[in-house]
Amino acid sequence: MTEALVRPSVQYRVLAAISGGEEFVRHTKRDHINYVNRLKMRAIEGGDASTLESMGEDVLPVTIFTDQDLAMKNAIKESVFNKCLNGCYSEAEFEDTWRKMISDYGLHDSDWFERLYTLREKWCTALNKEYFSAGILSSQRSESTNHALGFQATKTTSLPEFFHIFESTVKRWRLEEERNEFNNIRAKPTSVFPMVDLLDHAAQVYTLNLFRAFEKEFGIAIGTRAIECTTEDHIKSYLVYPSGSDENPHHVTFDSSNLLIDCTCRKFQESGMLCFHSIRILHLRSVSGIPDRYISRRWTKFAKKEV
Numbered sequence: 416m417t418e419a420l421v422r423p424s425v426q427y428r429v430l431a432a433i434s435g436g437e438e439f440v441r442h443t444k445r446d447h448i449n450y451v452n453r454l455k456m457r458a459i460e461g462g463d464a465s466t467l468e469s470m471g472e473d474v475l476p477v478t479i480f481t482d483q484d485l486a487m488k489n490a491i492k493e494s495v496f497n498k499c500l501n502g503c504y505s506e507a508e509f510e511d512t513w514r515k516m517i518s519d520y521g522l523h524d525s526d527w528f529e530r531l532y533t534l535r536e537k538w539c540t541a542l543n544k545e546y547f548s549a550g551i552l553s554s555q556r557s558e559s560t561n562h563a564l565g566f567q568a569t570k571t572t573s574l575p576e577f578f579h580i581f582e583s584t585v586k587r588w589r590l591e592e593e594r595n596e597f598n599n600i601r602a603k604p605t606s607v608f609p610m611v612d613l614l615d616h617a618a619q620v621y622t623l624n625l626f627r628a629f630e631k632e633f634g635i636a637i638g639t640r641a642i643e644c645t646t647e648d649h650i651k652s653y654l655v656y657p658s659g660s661d662e663n664p665h666h667v668t669f670d671s672s673n674l675l676i677d678c679t680c681r682k683f684q685e686s687g688m689l690c691f692h693s694i695r696i697l698h699l700r701s702v703s704g705i706p707d708r709y710i711s712r713r714w715t716k717f718a719k720k721e722v
Contacts, residue, residue: 418579423451455575494520503541504665504680544681599623599716606630608637613697616704625714628688633698636691641667641699648672653699655692665692674706687711 416426427447431437437444495516503509513532522528536542604618604626617629638658645652649672654664666679676697682690689697689709697705712718 417451417454418583420576420580423448426451452575455573455579499539501540503539504544505541509535509539509541544685546685547687548685549687595623596719608633611698612703613694613705620705620710620715620717622714622716625688629694632689632691632694636695636698639691639695641695653696655695665690667692667696669696669700671700674702674708676706676709683709687714 416429417423421429424444427437427440427444430440430447434440440447442450495512498512499509499516503512513535517523517528531538599622602623604623606614606618608614608630610618614630614633617626617633621629635658640656640658641653642656643651643653644666650668650670653667653669655667655678656662656664668677669675676689676693678690678692680690680692682688683693688711689705693709
C-alpha cells in the first residue's frame with residue numbers, strides 16, 4: 416500500500432476493516448506510521464544520492480537546469496524578455512535586445528531586472544551555446560518534473576515518497592527505452608519527404624526519435640533561402656533566411672575540401688544535432704550524407720552496443 420501511495424493512516428483503516436476491527440490488527444496506529452516511515456528511510460539509504468561517482472572522479476556538472484520565480488514568468492509574457500531568454504544567438508544581440516527592453520519599458524530603476532542582468536550567464540541561452548545540453552535550452556522542450564513523473568508533488572510530499580515515485584518512473588523509462596531499442600534494430604523509418612541522400616543516411620544511423628528530429632529540421636531547411644556571400648578557394652559562406660522572412664538570417668560557412676560546416680546559431684555545439692541552416696547548405700551542395708564529425712554517437716542506433 417505504501418508503494419501505491421496509500422497514506423499510512425488509510426493503510427491502518429484498511430487493515431482494521433480486513434481484520435474485523437482495530438483490536439485484531441495487533442499493532443497500534445502509531446506503530447504502523449512509525450514502521451512505514453522506517454521502511455521509507457531504509458529505501459533511500461545508500462541510493463544514487465550517495466554514489467555522484469557516476470559522473471567520473473572529480474568531474475563537476477557544467478550545467479544546472481532550474482526554474483525562476485513568478486516574476487520572471489510574468490516578464491516573459493509581457494515584454495521582449497522572451498527574446499533575451501532564448502531568442503538571441505550571440506552576446507552582442509543579447510546586449511542590444513536587453514538595452515532596448517530596459518529603455519522601452521522604463522526599467523532603469525528596477526532592482527529586480529538589475530539583479531537578473533548580473534546573473535545573465537545562468538539563464539541566457541546565447542551565453543551558453545558552447546556547452547552541450549542535449550538541446551534542452553535551445554528548444555525549450557523540457558517538461559516539468561511533475562509532468563514527467565506523472566505525480567503532483569506538494570509542500571507536504573516527503574523525500575522518501577518522491578524517491579519512490581522517481582524510482583518507479585525510471586523503471587518505466589527504461590522499459591520504454593528497451594522497446595525503442597528493439598524498434599531501432601528492426602525498423603527503418605520512412606518520411607513524408609522524398610528519401611534524398613541526407614534523409615536516407617539519417618535513417619540509417621539515428622534512432623527513430625532522433626531521425627524525426629532531423630526530419631523536422633530538414634523540412635524547415637527546404638523552405639529557407641540561402642544567399643552566397645563570399646568565396647575563398649574551397650570555402651564558401653552563406654546567409655540562410657527563414658521562409659518568408661528577411662529577418663534573423665544566420666551565417667553558415669562551408670569548406671568543401673573536408674566537409675566542415677559551421678553556423679552562428681551554434682545548435683550542433685549545444686545539442687549534437689545539425690541545425691536546419693547547415694542542412695540547407697549541405698543539401699544545396701548535394702552532399703550525399705551527414706559528415707561523420709557531425710554525427711554524435713550518443714544519438715545513433717549503435718551507441719549502447721558500443722558501450
